[in-house]
Structures are given as C-alpha cells and as structure tokens.
Amino acid sequence: MNIAPDTFLGAPVPDRLKQRWRTWEAAAWRQQQYRASNRMYPPDERFNVSPPKGVCPVHRQVWLDYRNMHFDPVTGDRWPGNPGSPFQYVGTDMRELREQRRVEWDEKASQAMRQVERICLSGNSPQCRPGDGPADAVAMPQPRSRTVTDLPLPAEAS
Structure with a gap:
C-alpha cells in the first residue's frame, strides 16, 4: 500500500504521486524537493521504491x-x-x-x-524461467541448436 504524506519538505505532494508513492517517479520528485530546498546531497531513495x-x-x-x-x-x-x-x-x-x-x-x-x-x-530475458512472470506469457520460443541425433538417419543401402 502506498502511504504518502500530504506534504514533503514543505511542498504539497501531487495527487498522482500520492497513489504511486513507492515508485521511481515519486522517488525522483522527492529528490527534486531536496534539491529545491538547497540540499545538495539528497538521501538515497532506492530503499523507498518497491x-x-x-x-x-x-x-x-x-x-x-x-x-x-x-x-x-x-x-x-x-x-x-x-x-x-x-x-x-x-x-x-x-x-x-x-x-x-x-x-x-x-x-x-x-x-x-x-x-x-x-x-x-x-x-x-532467458533468465526468467517458465511460469515466473511476464516473460512466460510473451516469450518467443528459442530455437535450439541441431545435434547429431536431430539429423535424419541415412537411408540403408539395399
């Protein structure tokens, strides 16, 4: 659940960000507020993103x-x-x-x-295993390399 304050560093939090408080978009906005308040080195926001x-x-x-x-x-x-x-x-x-x-x-x-x-x-991504997530639904089948056992057997001479 995204729980956003009404204000952050004195600035009102936009409604669109209140609903998405734990996203990269909101993290970028929070860092912008730090810089706007003349704080050169904002804290790390990656721990506030889900x-x-x-x-x-x-x-x-x-x-x-x-x-x-x-x-x-x-x-x-x-x-x-x-x-x-x-x-x-x-x-x-x-x-x-x-x-x-x-x-x-x-x-x-x-x-x-x-x-x-x-x-x-x-x-x-080849790292996503079948059934792991979105890759399972949209992944294209990967061609496999041919091996000797895939080749047809030679016709027997009569």
Whole structure:
C-alpha cells in the first residue's frame, strides 16, 4: 500500500504521486524537493521504491542485491565498490567528497535496479524461467541448436 504524506519538505505532494508513492517517479520528485530546498546531497531513495509487480523471482533477487549495495564512506570506493580504488581522497573537504561519491553510488545502484526491471518486464530475458512472470506469457520460443541425433538417419543401402 502506498502511504504518502500530504506534504514533503514543505511542498504539497501531487495527487498522482500520492497513489504511486513507492515508485521511481515519486522517488525522483522527492529528490527534486531536496534539491529545491538547497540540499545538495539528497538521501538515497532506492530503499523507498518497491519492486514492480510481475518481476520474476530471479530478477527480483538481482533487484534486491543492487538495492542492498552500500557505499563505504571509509574506503570511499567508487561504484561498484572495488577495493583498492586508484582514486584517493585529496583535498581538505573530505566530507563533501564522500557525499558526492555516495550520491553517485546511489544513482548508479538505482540505474542498475531500473535496468533489471526493464529486462525482466520486456519478456525477453532467458533468465526468467517458465511460469515466473511476464516473460512466460510473451516469450518467443528459442530455437535450439541441431545435434547429431536431430539429423535424419541415412537411408540403408539395399
């Protein structure tokens, strides 16, 4: 159930978003409100978005895995968080650099989540097993490669 407040950071929540509070559209609006109130580094909204209905279990788990990836403020590694980042913190305002990287991390994780949604809901993903979701209803049968056993037997010589 989408439970939306009447206002968010002092701005009235549009009716169309009240009904869709846990969607990417509403998340983008909330981030816009943060920036409009002169907050440079909005909080991560991906945890306030629900996976869309119809995503198969395989893609739902991938979606959750991307959602649960967290920026490490100690190492400051850039996406996707590989240790030993060649980019080292330089300068005096480390807090601002960490926030920039956190926002970058959050944006890329959100993009990956949305890509997983698009792949699954397109109905063309080979990762969706039959009966898992929308891919089952619209997937085209995949041609299988021919093997020696598929070839006709040679005619017997008489």
